[in-house]
Structure formats: structure tokens, C-alpha cells
Amino acid sequence: MPKIVDHEARRGEIALAVRRLVAREGLAGATVRAVAEESGWSMGAVRYYFASQDQLLVFAVESMMEQVTERVLRIRERMPAGPDRAAALIEQLLPQDRERRAECTVWLAALARARHDSAMDELRHRAWAGERHLLALAICDARGVVVDFDRDEVPERLVADVDDLQLRVDGATLIWTTMADQVSGRDLSVTVGTWVEQLSS
Structure with missing residues (x-):
């Protein structure tokens, strides 16, 4: 029988390899050759899905x-609404473990690339809207209120609070990703807990 190839699983493995390489060696290190070695697939297999480094990075970000x-949906399914869930939602955007540090490193690299890459710029705007939607959900949880709004939408009455929280989250992401040695004694979860307390007061 011919071998059945799970293309989505293979693409996922390649995307994970890109994230590991960017986190470890920077964007320049995520060449097609390096991704092939990191993922355990041949260069031909990688090029079958992605013809260039730019395509690799776009897919890694997507x-x-x-x-x-998916993590946000699981949290909202298994946790009751409230401050604890608000904190858990916010933490999905922050570099609190190896996986999320790799994600944040890739994201910062993508932001830099977006200045000159129209495909990455579209992703930047999509991610911006998604982040703000998530933070609006967290604010509602912190305050114990139910607000019905669509995906990637922020109700007008929450815009100012989302603006403020987004500045905190994005600032923490930048610092904990690029200057982790300077904040090694600080617990990011404690910081998030403080934000949630302030939101609920």
C-alpha cells in the first residue's frame, strides 16, 4: 500500500521547527536548510510546502x-468566568514558558518583517484585532460582567481599558522576551494578577 502522508501534521512539525530556530538563533537562522534539519524532514519535503523563508515565517505565525x-477556547470551556480565568487568558499572550517564549520571539520577528512584507502586514493586523478581542474577554471576566460581542470586536465602552491593558501586555512581552535577564527575579504571573485586581476594582 502507498504510504499515507498527513500533510497538516507535517506542516505543523515544520512550523514548530521554525519557531524553535527563530527563538534559538533569530530569524536569519530559520533557513529552509536549517528548518529541514531541525524538523527531521528533507529539504525537498520542506520546499514541497514552502518555497521560501518568507513562506515559512508566515505559516509559523499563522x-x-x-x-x-485553541488554548483560549480550552480555558474558556474548562474554567468558570472570573478573575482566575481573566489571568489565564492574559497569560496566553505572554512568554511564561519555553513554548510561549518561542511564540513571542517569532511574533516580534514577524512584526519587524511586516514593515517590508505585505503578507506579514496582513497577519499583523489580524493578530492585533485578535489580541484586543481576547483582552476584552479578560476584562469582562475580571469584572464579572457578560458582554456579547463578535470575534475581533471590542465594544466601545471597553476600548480605553483594552488600550491600557494592551500596552501593559505588549510591553511585558517585549521585556520578558528580549531582556529576560533583567527581570529574572520577577514573577510574570504576579504581575498579571495585579493587573486583574486593578481591572476588577
Whole structure:
């Protein structure tokens, strides 16, 4: 029988290899050859899905966004609404473990590339809207209120609070990703807990 290839699984393995390489060696290290070695697939197999480094990075970012969305959905399914769930949602955007540090490193690299890459720029805007939607959900949880709004939408009455929280989250992401040695004694979960307390007061 011919071998059945799970293309989605293979693409996922390649995207994970890209994230590991970017986190470890920077964007320049995520060449097609390096990704092939990191993923255990041949260069031909990698090029079958992605003809260039740019395509690899775009897919790695799209895959990362999907994983964050899946984690958020699982949290909202298994945790009751409230401050604890608010904190758990916010933490999905922050570099609190190896996986999320790799995600944040790839994301920062993608933001830099977006200045000159129209495909990456579209992703940047999509991720911006998704982040703000997630933070609006977290704010509602922190305050114990139910607000019905569509995906990637922020109700007008929450815009100012989302603006403020997004500045905190994105600032923490930048610092904990690029200057981790300077904040090694600080617990990011404690910081998030403080934000949630302030939101609920």
C-alpha cells in the first residue's frame, strides 16, 4: 500500500521547527536548510510546502495564532468566568514558558518583517484585532460582567481599558522576551494578577 502522508501534521512539525530556530538563533537562522534539519524532514519535503523563508515565517505565525486561539477556547470551556480565568487568558499572550517564549520571539520577528512584507502586514493586523478581542474577554471576566460581542470586536465602552491593558501586555512581552535577564527575579504571573485586581476594582 502507498504510504499515507498527513500533510497538516507535517506542516505543523515544520512550523514548530521554525519557531524553535527563530527563538534559538533569530530569524536569519530559520533557513529552509536549517528548518529541514531541525524538523527531521528533507529539504525537498520542506520546499514541497514552502518555497521560501518568507513562506515559512508566515505559516509559523499563522500556526502560532491558531494555537493561541485553541488554548483560549480550552480555558474558556474548562474554567468558570472570573478573575482566575481573566489571568489565564492574559497569560496566553505572554512568554511564561519555553513554548510561549518561542511564540513571542517569532511574533516580534514577524512584526519587524511586516514593515517590508505585505503578507506579514496582513497577519499583523489580524493578530492585533485578535489580541484586543481576547483582552476584552479578560476584562469582562475580571469584572464579572457578560458582554456579547463578535470575534475581533471590542465594544466601545471597553476600548480605553483594552488600550491600557494592551500596552501593559505588549510591553511585558517585549521585556520578558528580549531582556529576560533583567527581570529574572520577577514573577510574570504576579504581575498579571495585579493587573486583574486593578481591572476588577
